[in-house]
Amino acid sequence: MSTRLSQLFVRTLREDPVDAEVASHRLLVRAGYIRRQAPGVFAWLPLGLKVRRKIEAIIRDELEAFGAQEVLFPGLLPREPYEVTNRWTEYGDGIFRLKDRKGADYLLAPTHEEVFTLLVKDLYSSYKDLPLSLYQIQDKYRDEARPRAGLLRGREFTMKDSYSFDYTDAGLDASYQQHRDAYERIFTRLGLDYVIVKADAGAMGGSRSEEFLHPTPVGEDTFVRSAGGYAANVEAFTTAVPEPRSFDGLTPAEVLDTPDTPTIAALVDVANGKHPRPDGRAWTAADTLKNIVLALTALDGTRELVVVGIPGDRDIDLKRAEVAFAPADVEAANEGDFAKHPGLVKGYIGPWSPSGAVLGAAQTGEPARSTTGIRFLLDPRVSEGTGWITGANVHGQHVFGLVAGRDFHSDGIIEVGSVVAGDPAPDGSGPVELARGMEIGHVFQLGRKYADALGLKVLDENGKLVTVTMGSYGIGVTRILAVIAESNNDGKGLIWPKNVAPFDVHVAVAGKDVAVMAIGETIVDSLEESGFDVLFDDRPKVSPGVKFGDAELLGVPLIVIVGRDAAEGTVELWNRRTGDRTSVAMIELGAALAAQP
Amino acid sequence: MSTRLSQLFVRTLREDPVDAEVASHRLLVRAGYIRRQAPGVFAWLPLGLKVRRKIEAIIRDELEAFGAQEVLFPGLLPREPYEVTNRWTEYGDGIFRLKDRKGADYLLAPTHEEVFTLLVKDLYSSYKDLPLSLYQIQDKYRDEARPRAGLLRGREFTMKDSYSFDYTDAGLDASYQQHRDAYERIFTRLGLDYVIVKADAGAMGGSRSEEFLHPTPVGEDTFVRSAGGYAANVEAFTTAVPEPRSFDGLTPAEVLDTPDTPTIAALVDVANGKHPRPDGRAWTAADTLKNIVLALTALDGTRELVVVGIPGDRDIDLKRAEVAFAPADVEAANEGDFAKHPGLVKGYIGPWSPSGAVLGAAQTGEPARSTTGIRFLLDPRVSEGTGWITGANVHGQHVFGLVAGRDFHSDGIIEVGSVVAGDPAPDGSGPVELARGMEIGHVFQLGRKYADALGLKVLDENGKLVTVTMGSYGIGVTRILAVIAESNNDGKGLIWPKNVAPFDVHVAVAGKDVAVMAIGETIVDSLEESGFDVLFDDRPKVSPGVKFGDAELLGVPLIVIVGRDAAEGTVELWNRRTGDRTSVAMIELGAALAAQP
Structure with a gap:
């Protein structure tokens, strides 16, 4: 039975919704696929649902093809399991919490690791039951601070989340690979280009982690890739660490006057003007060590300062910093923070001062704290034996030739520096380029974190209790729909890939001629009989212009226009993807449609 | 591809869950269809989901067959629309409420009238767009005070809810009928007996309302039906009201001593002993008027007393009272209430006392309040011209021959009396019998209540704005699954109707013989090729007894046992519904299975 546009619950809109910033949001609303209910919360109309x-x-x-089995958890879950894994607290403001009439705490689940773990614990107890892969397609909730971009970052959304259960590391590797392979097949069938990038384990706490990104200039994620095959999320990129250098032949550090140099640019100018390098090469920002004071707020509200030392030609990438310091919140230190630490001379901060160590361990091997006691972390490029121009903690003075590992020491290494095109890939596969993408899937080895916390163990072949090792694998179903819309449209409307189009063919009768309408009916019947799912624009009083506009907006990839030539047995076939419009004899229409790219 | 029990995520349990009171709950948990997550909240395992x-x-x-279209609303909805219709307040403790990080109010929707109304208002504006029927299959939430009986009364459950939109009353009638007819077909296909009963409109506020009840002795709802075709929910039953009688020839009321008669039974005894009826017939409880003091608590917390006058041979049915006084809460008046109203003499309460009207309007046509000022409502049987023995508001005294309409007056009629077998149906179709059932569906004419409140109007044929009239139609999907389980089981396990069974056939190989297992594989392959969906118990080390027990518990209605005779080409076909177990030649197995009732 064909669907008639005169009956379909849809209303196309000429105007973009005022809050829509991205194409998918604009077009899905205008074409009547979704409708906003609250910030980041949408209702699905018949076309969208299809x-x-x-x-x-x-x-x-x-997923079923490799033996994954579908289950379905509730969206409303009790606090207790999330308390055990500490995620009740770790999620902070990011989840919806509520109480029932008895005052018991619940949450709207943002993800379901805990209850899947408990379900398997509840039912299974032997290695013979494993491997096991379970999945669900289910609504998730996150109380996003800034829900935006329509379905791309909503507060209620639908995910497919899978979890694998194994009792050996090799088993987990195999389950992980099964999911990874299935994801490749899924995205291929969905017509979505993807890049698999190394991802940071983040708050989920685990080991191997990869994201599937759909490369697109409007993507919200940045990733890097090398010609040699390296690919990583920027948050997961690691810097190739230089070998330590010998201190032999390095001159002693020297404090020099550098008036009015609170910025790196000013410092480089003054250094070149007043203190040129003995060998004549100009100083550059890369010769300076910039020390940035950050304030971390832990989940319990404790505020701690940390100083990050990084070459002056780089910035701190705040997203990388958020990942590196998670779950603490990161921000730049404020005046109040500086007021509490007079040892830090703003604009002239450095790890060392004429009166001793200001930041970091005082001496290698003896981590006696520095005069400020503030934790000092270094970019990997500030490696042993490298010399720097950096603040002397005296207003208007910097120290030149301060050598890492000789004159100052850190409390650790941290990866928060911005990544730029040309940086070497850590695996030696060459320089990286930066690109943008949208996350469409995530495969992730949780390892034993959740099984440990919740006591999921099985008896192995030797009758010994072993902790289960798990994987977690997600695809945002509603997000993917938006990503497909984002990458499959033109100025006029959506252009769905065949495999997910709401209909195979959109038949529009042009004109008000009753005889032509009757021919349209015949064509629709015949296409339906041939197995095409047809959307039939049968509206008798709507102009051809409006019908064509609606057809473009709705996005069925193949359009058949039944117009003046219909009486002569000819219709027009319009391929929205290629843009080709060709006359086709009605008798050959089915074959012509089937042959369209 | 068949499903192998050795791989299926299921674990059958020998023990009933401790909190399970009803068969469906016990069996669905024991057979591994569902698993409890929180009170009234369940996860669905692969069999249950199927x-x-x-x-x-x-x-x-x-639903699609008559043109209803599927949409999907979120479970998380903003407060505002529910505020407009006052349901945000009316639901009281019955819903889950929460706040987002900005403090905005949300609810987990218990039903979706408001947002469907707004969606249609949002997209449609002309009578030409109507009629329209929309539906969704969606998770609902209610914060039940006592979640129980597994899926039958949960806090998270799945409903199919439909809404119809028309601009004429005749249109609504037609849409209502379409849904009603579709429901009949649905329940027939699901193998569920049903009775359609008149239902009370209740808190939804509307006109025509019918429930589909599945008759079963363990049902939680009571309904009445007459041989002549009347059927109603007990809450919706109405009493056949007697014609008013003339006061001519009625003797005046007389106050008589009736010591120690705080109960109806005591009163009848004393009346027959001390004050026999002049014509010699014995007084019975039906001659007395019992006046019951109820306390109503309105949504805003206001407490009000009301007295209900009812023949002494009947009780107040609290469920009927809850419906009649909704949305107020109803309970018996307590000592504190009586203390505030010394005019009510406990055990001897009546509408009249020697010093004047105690309850109800003082005189017909002039509703000056009585001495207590308490609202007085009468059972319909206490009709004009009927005479009663009732309390005289004096300790140890009753008044005899107090005539309704002559000696006392009410503030209205109310239907809260218990319904008993033999009561006449209000439509004259004869006496009713009482039966029990489980609600499986509800069709309901909302009328213009929601459209009025939310401003849903369309232009009619004359270009005039008219308010849309709506219907609301519900089927509890997860509830129905439980009702089917409730009515389709024996002591050993579930016995699913064919149309909803998780598999068509359960093939169990009995014994550990490798050759027999190989024959089992062949049979399964051949059945799958013939189009049967097969569950294959391929577990090599499980005894036949355990396998048969599991087969019974899981409830696939047709079981094939591949055992000793398999080598001779014979298997056993076990029909769980009829209980028949017959030998069948393997070559005829497909035909034999297809022929099973």
């Missing part, structure tokens, strides 16, 4: 079901069917198909 | 999807598919099929 596309969504097709995406879900492809996901199910590929 | 049955659920079959139920959903039948519902979708029948």
Whole structure:
């Protein structure tokens, strides 16, 4: 049975919704696929639901193919399991919490590791039951601070989340690979280009972690890749660490006057003007060590300062810093922080001063604290034996030739520096380039974290209790729909890939001629009989212009226009993806449609 | 591809769950269909999900057949629309409320009338767009005070809820009928007996309302039916009201001593002993008027007393009272209430006393309040011209021959009396019998209540704005699954109706013989090729007894046992519904299975 546009619950809109910043949001609302209910919360109209079901069917198909089994958890979950793993607290403001009439605490689950772990613990007890892969397609909730971009960052969204259970590391590797392979097949069937990038384990706490990113200039994630095959999320990129250098032949550090140099640019100018390098090469920002004071707020509210030392030609990447310091919140130190630490001379901060160590361990091997007691972390490029121009903690003075490992020491290494094109990939596969993408999937080895916390153990072949090792694998179903829309549209409307289009063919009758309408009916019947799912624009009083505009907006990739030539047995076939519009004899229409790219 | 029990995520349990009071709860948990997560909140295991999807598919099929269109609303909804219709308040403790990080109020939707109304208002504006029927299959939340009986009364559950939109009353009638007809087809396909009963409109506020009840002795709802075809929920039953009688020839009321008669039984005894009826017939409880003091608590917390006058041979049915006084809470008046009203003499309360009207309007047509000022409502049987023995508001005294409409007056009629077998149906179709059932569906004419409140109007044929009239239609998907389980089991386990069984056939290989297992594999392959969906118990080290027990518990209605005779080409076909176990030649197995009732 075909769907008639005159009956379909849809209303196309000429105007963009005022809050829509991205194409998918604009077009999905204008074409009547979704409708906003609250910030980041949408209702699904018939067209949207149809596309969504097709995406879900492809996901199910590929997961079932390797033996994953579907279950379904509630969205409303009790606090207790999340308390055990500390995520009740760690999620901070990011989740919705509520109480029932008896005052018991619940949350709207943002992800389900805990209850999957408990379910398997509840039912299984032997290695013979493993490996096991379970999944669900289910609504998730996150109380995003700034819900935006329509379905791309909502507060209620639908995910496919899978979890694998094994009792050996090799088993986990195999389950991980099964999911990874299935994801490749899923995205291929969905018509979505993807890059698999190394990802940071982040708050989930585990080992191997990769993201599937759809490369697009409007992507919200930045990733790097090298010609030699390295690919990583910027947050997961690691710097190639230089070998330590000998201190032999290095001159002693020297404090020099550098008036009015609170910025790196000013410092470089003054250094070149007043204190040129003995060998004549100009000083550059890369010769300076910039010391940035950050304030970390832990989950319990404790505020701690930390200083990061980084070459002056680089910035701190705040997203990388958020990951590195998670779950603490990171921000720049404020005046109040500086007031409490008069040892830090703003604009002239450095690890060393004429009166001794200001930051970091005082001496290697003896981590006696410095005069400020503030934790001091270094970019990996500030490696042993490298010399720097850096603040002398005296207003208007810097120290030149301060050597890492000889004159100052850190409390550790940290990866928070910005990544720039040309940086070497850590695996030696050459310089990286930066690109943007949208996350469409995530595969992740949780390891034994959740099983340990919640006591999921099985008896192994020798009758010994062993802790289960788990993987977690996610695809944002509603997010993917938006990503597909984002990458499959033109100025006029959506252009769905065949596998997820709400209909195979959109038949529009142009004109008000009753005879032509009757021919349209015949064509629709015949296409339906041939197995095409048809959307039939049968509206008798709507102009051809409006019909074509709606057809473009709605995005069915193949459009058949039944117009003046219909009486002569000819219709027009319009391929929205290629833009080709060709006359086709009605008798050949089915074959012509099937042959379209 | 068949499903192998050795791989299926399921664990059958020998013990009943401790909190399970009803068969469906016990069996669905023991057979591994569902698993408790919190009070009234369950996770769905693969078998449960499979049955659920079959139920959903039948519902979708029948709704789409008459043109209803599927949409999907979020579970998390903002307060505002529910504020407009006052349901945010009316739901009281019955819903889950929460705040987002900005302090905005949300609820987990218990039902979606408001947002459906707003969605149609948002997209449609003309009578040409109507009629329209929309539905969703979606998770609902209610913070039940006593979640119990597994899926039958949960806090998170899945409903199919539909809404119809028309601009004429006749249109609403037609949409209502379409849903009603579809529901009949759905329940028939689900193999569920049903009775359609008149239902009370209750808190939803509307006109025509019917429930589909599945008759079963363990049902939680009581309904009445007459041989002549009347059927109603007890809450919706109305009493056949007698014609007013003339006061001519009625003797005046007389106050008589009735010491120690605080109960109806004592009063009848004393009346017959001390004050026999002049014509010699014995007084019975039906001759007395019992006046029951109730306390109503309104949503805003205001407490009000009301006295209900009812023949002494009947009780107040608290469920009927809850419906009649909704949304106020109803309870018996307490000592504190009586203390505030010394005019009510406990055990001897009546509408009249020697010093004047105690309850109800003082005189007909002039509703000056009585001495207590308490609202006085009468059972319909206490009709004009009927005479009663009732309390005289003096300790140890009753008044005899107090005539309704002559000696006392009420503030209204109320239907809260218990209904008993033999009561006449209000439509004259004869005496009713009482039966028990489980609610499986509800069809309901909302009328213009929600459209009025939320401003849903369309232009009619004359270009005039008219308010839309709506219907609301619900089926509890997860509840129905439980009701089916409740009515389709024996002591050993579930016995699913064919249309919703998780598999068509359960094949169990009895014994550890490798050759027999190989024959089992062949049979399973051949059945799958013939289109049967097969669950294959391929567990090599499990005894036949355990396998048969599991087969019974899991509830696939047709079981094939591949045992000793398999080598001779014979297997056993076990029909769980009929209990028949017959030998069948393997070559005829497909046909034999297809022929099973």
